[in-house]
Amino acid sequence: MLITGGHSGIGLECVKRLVWDRPLNIVLAGRSPDRMKEVVGQLRQNGGTKISTLPLDTSSLTSVREAAARLRSMVEGGEIDTLQAILCNAGGRSFGPVLHSPEDYETTFAGNYLGHFLLVHLLVDSLAKDGRVVFTTSGTHDPDTRDGKAVGPAVEPDAWKLAKVGVDGGKPLSSGVRYATAKLCVILFAYELHRRLQRSGSSISSIAFDPGSVSGTSFLRGAPAPLRFIAGTSFARRLMKLAGITLGSLEVSGASLAKLATDTAYAQGSGRYFQVNDGSFGERRSATISYDEARAIKLWNASKQLVSLTTTEESPLLR
Known part of the structure; x- marks a missing residue:
């Protein structure tokens, strides 16, 4: 099982649950090798469980290609078992x-969406026949909810415009709008991936997951220290609940991500959106725009151009 961003926050809680539940080969992929090694040393590994690390910066397409090549060689060389799941969990909001x-692409869009788009394309053929791809998204993608309104409503998911924000000297989108729109792109990709896998006769699942707003994660990385402190207080959480914000927690959100990755109860979860909110976990409807197939196809094709996907890199499953 490969998880991006599995060395902190929700990803780490997910990994802890996976390690406790069953023997697995888990590959932590991230851009902090020292932190990943520290996490490996801290985790209690059950008999049969092996945790490896893989350098990966999802905002760098070169890094994504290098990581995918390394992972394929690990599988082919018997260093790890067949890839059962890809958890596209890394991401964050820059301030x-x-x-x-x-590649001169805006980093919020590149790190949350574009790098994972390329990673899945490069690794989907390495997945087991009943494998799963789980995308960590955000309720902020929906402009009709409190979550979306709180950070700024997502804009049209135009891949070229989003990638080039700030390049042309024009007025940039706010950090919240960039984040919300990148997460909308993630969900559009997850649903289009599901449709293409279905058409090809594949049993691989593509699932979207909203962990809710969780303090103690990288979401506020780069924010002013006072904001990070306030966001982690119980008072702030009460205010957010009163305001109708979707709330998660490290424990519940991490455990829910682990369930989506491995639990047989979610074997039919492909093409669906699951959300944690105030201790509960279940299927929800995502934003109306996220079900727009024409937008999803347009985003898919533009993303292929942005990552310079070659014919040899593109899986027959996804054409």
Whole structure:
């Protein structure tokens, strides 16, 4: 099982649950090798469980390609077992000036969406026949909810415009709008991936997951220290609940992500959206726009161009 961002926050809680429940090969993929090694040393590993690390920065397409090649060689060389699940969990919201990736793409869009788009394309053929791809998304993607209104409503999921925010010298989108729209793109991708897998006769599942607003994660990485402190208080949580914000927790959200990855109860979860809210976990409707197939296809094709996906990299399952 491969998880991006599995060395902190919700991803780490998910990994802890997976390690406790059953023997697995787990590959932690992230851009903090020292932190990942520290986590491996801290985790209690059950008999038969093996945890490996893989350098990966999802905002860098070069890094994604290198990581995918390394993972395929690990599987082919018998270093790890057949890939059962890909958990596209890494992401975050950047504050301050607009930043850009090595490919000159806006980093919120690249790190949350575009890197995972490429990673799934490169690894889908390495998945088991009944494998799963689970995408960590966010309720902020829906402009009709309190979550979406709180950060700024998502805009049209135009891949080229989102990738080039801040490049042309025009007025940039706010950090909240960039984040919400990137997560909308993730859900559009998850649903289109589901449709293409179904048409090809594949039993691989593609699932979207909203962990709710969770303090103690990388969501506020880069935010002013006072904001990070306030967001983690019980007072802030009560206010958010009163305001109608979707609330998660490290424990419940991490455990829910683990269930989506492995539990047979979610074997038929492909093409669906699951959400944690105030201790509960279940299927919900995502934003109306997220079910727009024409937008999803347009986003898919533009994303292929942005990542320079070659014919040899594109799986027959997804054409």
